[in-house]
Amino acid sequence: MTAPLHEVHPTGSGRRLPDTQxxxxxxxLSRVMHTVNAEGPLSRAAVASRIGxxxxxxxxxxxxxxxxxxxxxxxxxxxxxxxxxxSALAISGxxxxxxxxxxxxxxxxxxxxxxxxxxxxxxxxxxxxxxxPPEPVIQELTTLIRQVIAEAERxxxxxxxxxxxxxxxxxxxxRTVVRAPNLGWHxxxxxxxxxxxxxxxxxxxxxxxxxxELWLGEGTPRDFLHVSAEIGIGAAVLVDGGLLRGTRGxxxxxxxxxxxxxxxxxxxxxxxCLEQYAGEEAVLRAAGLEPxxxxxGLLAQRAAQGDTEVRRALREAGTALxxxxxxxxxxxxxxxxxxxxxxxxxxxxxLPSLEGELARRTAGPACAVSVSRLGPEGxxxxxxxxxxxxxxxxxxxxxSRA
Amino acid sequence: MTAPLHEVHPTGSGRRLPDTQxxxxxxxLSRVMHTVNAEGPLSRAAVASRIGxxxxxxxxxxxxxxxxxxxxxxxxxxxxxxxxxxSALAISGxxxxxxxxxxxxxxxxxxxxxxxxxxxxxxxxxxxxxxxPPEPVIQELTTLIRQVIAEAERxxxxxxxxxxxxxxxxxxxxRTVVRAPNLGWHxxxxxxxxxxxxxxxxxxxxxxxxxxELWLGEGTPRDFLHVSAEIGIGAAVLVDGGLLRGTRGxxxxxxxxxxxxxxxxxxxxxxxCLEQYAGEEAVLRAAGLEPxxxxxGLLAQRAAQGDTEVRRALREAGTALxxxxxxxxxxxxxxxxxxxxxxxxxxxxxLPSLEGELARRTAGPACAVSVSRLGPEGxxxxxxxxxxxxxxxxxxxxxSRA
Numbered sequence: 001m002t003a004p005l006h007e008v009h010p011t012g013s014g015r016r017l018p019d020t021q022x023x024x025x026x027x028x029l030s031r032v033m034h035t036v037n038a039e040g041p042l043s044r045a046a047v048a049s050r051i052g053x054x055x056x057x058x059x060x061x062x063x064x065x066x067x068x069x070x071x072x073x074x075x076x077x078x079x080x081x082x083x084x085x086x087s088a089l090a091i092s093g094x095x096x097x098x099x100x101x102x103x104x105x106x107x108x109x110x111x112x113x114x115x116x117x118x119x120x121x122x123x124x125x126x127x128x129x130x131x132x133p134p135e136p137v138i139q140e141l142t143t144l145i146r147q148v149i150a151e152a153e154r155x156x157x158x159x160x161x162x163x164x165x166x167x168x169x170x171x172x173x174x175r176t177v178v179r180a181p182n183l184g185w186h187x188x189x190x191x192x193x194x195x196x197x198x199x200x201x202x203x204x205x206x207x208x209x210x211x212x213e214l215w216l217g218e219g220t221p222r223d224f225l226h227v228s229a230e231i232g233i234g235a236a237v238l239v240d241g242g243l244l245r246g247t248r249g250x251x252x253x254x255x256x257x258x259x260x261x262x263x264x265x266x267x268x269x270x271x272x273c274l275e276q277y278a279g280e281e282a283v284l285r286a287a288g289l290e291p292x293x294x295x296x297g298l299l300a301q302r303a304a305q306g307d308t309e310v311r312r313a314l315r316e317a318g319t320a321l322x323x324x325x326x327x328x329x330x331x332x333x334x335x336x337x338x339x340x341x342x343x344x345x346x347x348x349x350x351l352p353s354l355e356g357e358l359a360r361r362t363a364g365p366a367c368a369v370s371v372s373r374l375g376p377e378g379x380x381x382x383x384x385x386x387x388x389x390x391x392x393x394x395x396x397x398x399x400s401r402a
Numbered sequence: 403m404t405a406p407l408h409e410v411h412p413t414g415s416g417r418r419l420p421d422t423q424x425x426x427x428x429x430x431l432s433r434v435m436h437t438v439n440a441e442g443p444l445s446r447a448a449v450a451s452r453i454g455x456x457x458x459x460x461x462x463x464x465x466x467x468x469x470x471x472x473x474x475x476x477x478x479x480x481x482x483x484x485x486x487x488x489s490a491l492a493i494s495g496x497x498x499x500x501x502x503x504x505x506x507x508x509x510x511x512x513x514x515x516x517x518x519x520x521x522x523x524x525x526x527x528x529x530x531x532x533x534x535p536p537e538p539v540i541q542e543l544t545t546l547i548r549q550v551i552a553e554a555e556r557x558x559x560x561x562x563x564x565x566x567x568x569x570x571x572x573x574x575x576x577r578t579v580v581r582a583p584n585l586g587w588h589x590x591x592x593x594x595x596x597x598x599x600x601x602x603x604x605x606x607x608x609x610x611x612x613x614x615e616l617w618l619g620e621g622t623p624r625d626f627l628h629v630s631a632e633i634g635i636g637a638a639v640l641v642d643g644g645l646l647r648g649t650r651g652x653x654x655x656x657x658x659x660x661x662x663x664x665x666x667x668x669x670x671x672x673x674x675c676l677e678q679y680a681g682e683e684a685v686l687r688a689a690g691l692e693p694x695x696x697x698x699g700l701l702a703q704r705a706a707q708g709d710t711e712v713r714r715a716l717r718e719a720g721t722a723l724x725x726x727x728x729x730x731x732x733x734x735x736x737x738x739x740x741x742x743x744x745x746x747x748x749x750x751x752x753l754p755s756l757e758g759e760l761a762r763r764t765a766g767p768a769c770a771v772s773v774s775r776l777g778p779e780g781x782x783x784x785x786x787x788x789x790x791x792x793x794x795x796x797x798x799x800x801x802s803r804a
Contacts, residue, residue, distance in 0.1 A: 246735020333648020
């Protein structure tokens, strides 16, 4: 294999590849992919000029990426221009796909996203998973995963990896669910239950939601706090475009920040945690509603209809979120706070009191709060895109698994 | 200048130098310095084998470092061994020095630390700075800085940079004190007031305290939360051996985490902030004592004598710290919490309730809490050592300023 002699760093790459000649080649493959992804379609010459390598070096890299199915040629580019027409390169829509999966408290979902970022296949099963043991749940999820992979393969894609979002704490091995109180799971090695043939990454749903916001949100900064909720309340702490994971992988547990230290007991062992005031079940209780399956939909519908009890309950949840976020903003100084997941659908009724609390408790200008457009789709999309990003960051690694 | 062809990364370097041939030479100079610093005295051959360069390449680098006064030769090493005796290399005690300075509410302090980490000169002035304008305070500090530099120069050292710790929020320009409520300063450009001939970095005292703990503490992990207090309460968030600074540079404001949301008003604009319960003045008030100059000394003395009011006040402060730290630990998942600064002297009376609160509010094993051995010296030492670390990380940059 020919290796170019110049070393160039990939843009947008989270990982740093090893500092050998082989590592240089892999970094340059990544640089080509990221450049075509950001600015394509582009000719070989245009790629070469953008990344500062010779046209010959870039051609060697591009040929390898085309052979692996990661790039494709669209045919002659801008034929009216002077000189031999270059063939325009684009990210392939028939190469690797990222398989994202989500274990929700009330649903399972799987999707396949191609390297261009398009969702190409999808499957969902509704029904509660609360209190069910991991084995049958993951067996059902595996059925959906196999359906989605089969559908993607019919479209000419092949699965490059599987990423699974779960509503709980995940160890840094990216396999073990240490604690998912709303499912009733603890110390569960999902790696042993999921299909073994694909590279696997299990992560907290708030983390994948935060990454989705970073990658797919409009104008998202590189330092922000992403707050999301399913039954629990979680946060993803993004620092300079990377996730802050914590020593054990448990960072971002905003739902267990104490906001009234002598408040009600929380299953986490604490008292007066945010989740006791702003979690879905606390809000339903405060609004005098029964927990059903589409809890957020019910709250949004009633609030939109002007139900004063529901509006009051959401206002108080916003206040509680504002108190916890004041602490988080003081500790982390993010550029913005983004409300994602289920919270995004309730934002119209949460935001006034939430922002009011942040403003009232902050001497300077309060931290800006925005609402995710991805909403409840965030974690699933974040999971699938994490596989796609891994391919862009190390195309050679993905090709070797093809 | 000859440049070696192999590229090697410096160990412990926070900054990444540019990826050019010149950058490689600078990284390799750093690698040599870090290796001798960690394991020296070492022969040239030993350095070469540890960093994977040829003996000839290392000799070129070492000669340059000796010429710049950063390394020195101790003479023949272990003469009893077979072969031509190598001359042992050591970090110079006569080269660059880091000048650290601290603006405290009740004192000014300056020290010079050599590349070996030894404090070689020091000057302190006691007396309150509260409510004094920045100009006369910085003028006095500058007098101390010039004294310390003169003393260091008499010892054969030269100042490589100046780092100043302040009890307030510092902008990311590392010059501007945005807000130091206990001094009464705001939007003050210290760069315009301090000696202009040295590279300057101004930072929050909690940040320098945290860095001191990282660099000088025994067995300090790379992910921890360093909590310190002078009048205010601040924290440094260390993530993978680096400071989390936040978008504006304001991260770590643990003192303004709300712990009783409807508690007393705080000058920050909030209510019921931690500082209202565990700040020095709150504790003195709770203990029925008058704020004087050596507030921490007074509290420690009374507590050691068994004064029940003081002990109760410190116990309650520990509880308040425990509540705020529960939130911080849930958000950040650090490996440990380190009590530094003035808090370290009061640890015997704060720790039981602080640790009790953390344990009571945490389902799993509570985050370990330890006490800094550096105590109130941390910020000053951290400031001086930050200059020393910058020299080790980029010896060529320091030499060019010699």
